[in-house]
Amino acid sequence: EPEVTQTPSHQVTQMGQEVILRCVPISNHLYFYWYRQILGQKVEFLVSFYNNEISEKSEIFDDQFSVERPDGSNFTLKIRSTKLEDSAMYFCASRVDSPSPLHFGNGTRLTVT
């Protein structure tokens, strides 16, 4: 069964550094998402992406965050200057259309020191 893949599984970075989290959504899916989860708590929406543009973003998704779909397969989340409070699990998800179930990757654990 097709799945969403995320790399790396764990990223450690120093405060102020830029990080890029990578995702390969399921190939025929049209809607792409980033969510984050701090220490097994609530799953928080960051951004949704459709038709090569952001369709919605949350208050968390400030100017330090950006997303890109540079080719037909990858979907990336960039954090320009990481803060300690950005430490979390970041999940990529996709779905074939809206509304339908989301398919999640296994996440990237980001640790900012």
Added chain:
Amino acid sequence: SQQGEEDPQALSIQEGENATMNCSYKTSINNLQWYRQNSGRGLVHLILIRSNEREKHSGRLRVTLDTSKKSSSLLITASRAADTASYFCATDEAGANSKLTFGKGITLSVRP
């Protein structure tokens, strides 16, 4: 309070018992979905119920939806130790631009 609040926050039951988890939400929805998360893993979709449906079954799962009360319940019958996980409800809001909003989740422990 927030869209998609589950209760209880934690539930511990014996294998073979039924587990009932509840979710309340605030806005109009297109559908409500339940997801499961094993520790350190991504969320896995379990079941989707549309706003015009009242009940849905899938294997040992039964979901109900009461749009007048803005609430849903997930029942897992004949629980197994392997059902131990966190369970989240998520709402697909009417008029929202395609995002799902998740609750805080319920931690279910099934004792063998």
